Amino acid sequence: MLLEVKNLNAGYRSNNKIVRAVKNVSFNVEEDDFLGIAGESGCGKSTLLFSMLKLLKKPGEIFGGEIIYKGENILKMDKEKLRKKRWVEFSLVTQSAMNALNPVYKIKDQIMDVIFEHSNYSKSEAIGMVEKVLHMVGIQKERMESYPHQLSGGMKQRVAIAMALVFSPSLVVMDEPTTSLDVVVQRSIMEQIDEIRSKNKFSIIFVTHDISLLFELSKRISIMYAGEMVEIGPTKAVYSNPLHPYTEGLINSFPKLTDVSKEYKGIPGRIPDLSKEIKGCPFKERCKYRKDLCDKKPEFKEVTPGRWVACHFPR
Ligand SMILES: Nc1ncnc2c1ncn2[C@@H]1O[C@H](COP(=O)(O)OP(=O)(O)OP(=O)(O)O)[C@@H](O)[C@H]1O
Secondary structure (H helix, E strand, C coil): CCEEEEEEEEEEEECCEEEEEEEEEEEEECCCCEEEEECCCCCCHHHHHHHHCCCCCCCEEEEEEEEEECCEEHHHCCHHHHHHHECCCEEEEECCHHHHCCCCCCHHHHHHHHHHHHCCCCHHHHHHHHHHHHHHCCCCHHHHHCCHHHCCHHHHHHHHHHHHHCCCCCEEEEECCCCCCCHHHHHHHHHHHHHHHHHHCCEEEEECCCHHHHHHHCCEEEEEECCEEEEEEEHHHHHHCCCCHHHHHHHHCCCCCCCCCCCCCCCCCCCCCCCCCCCCCCCHHHCCCCCHHHHCCCCCEEEECCEEECCCCCC
16 A cells, blocks of 8 residues: 555634644555545645645644555654655645746756755766656756746646656645646646556546546546545546435536536535534535435445445435
8 A cells, every 4th residue: 555544634723713624534545546536626625635745834734643655654754754755755746836946947957956855866867867757748858958937837837747756756646736727738738647657657646626637537536525535436436326426416517528418517505614513414405315314424434345435325
């Protein structure tokens, strides 16, 4: 097992209020996995990703849980140990990664900085690594002499992705890595990342608002609702046979490439306020299948091998 998230709880404390953005979340990531995480805006996806890598900034706080990466708890690692593992063992790409590129340094120097910070490679070895990783993400090696402003948004984001891949980490966590780009560029970058992943067998945990892209590319998918994981399973199985009514609603809320005639509709209502206590199933107010038992909180349990759901009445 590459990563085990156990009972993770995290959120934000402010003015006598606690927003519980991640509640008792548990899941595993295998080697050579591509786990997509979907859910409405504000359901806790980013908080989950940042907590997992111990990168959640104040007022964010991890309330409890364990993140076991190759047998070691990330949340218990000290700063120095984490610094050594980041980029090399696991890396993060965010939506704003390309804006973090330093405007006064050439692309080559910025990637080399990451290499020298985490290794003893020589300059010529590092240049070789830069060329290789830029080629991998579809950037010609001549471009490494460019400054960020000389590149398009898509290319800058490819550079940010290249940085995250330069040490061939076992796990790459991506939080909306292509959201600020136009849809055609988004898709082409993500397809390329998936190709690299399949070849190099690392694992990806991926969050995006583009649910159709997520269903197309990921191997497994997990659905978050109001800070909780409500369903997880192999993507094809979840798509063809969603178990949680919320998953069913999400799937019906985006158009299908294969069947444009099918009507698609949103889910009425909105996610509950995460600073208030939620009794019973968090989705019950919006659920058309609601029954009395839904006032009692459903457990997140494995109903068939590899398929987990938190619902008293799986579909
Ligand atoms: N700095 C903060 N202070 C207080 N509450 C916050 C803070 N950041 C996020 N939250 C709250 O935590 C909850 C989860 O937010 P989070 O950004 O993790 O959701 P998300 O699913 O990633 O949303 P999106 O898809 O819009 O990025 C939301 O209710 C949000 O308002």
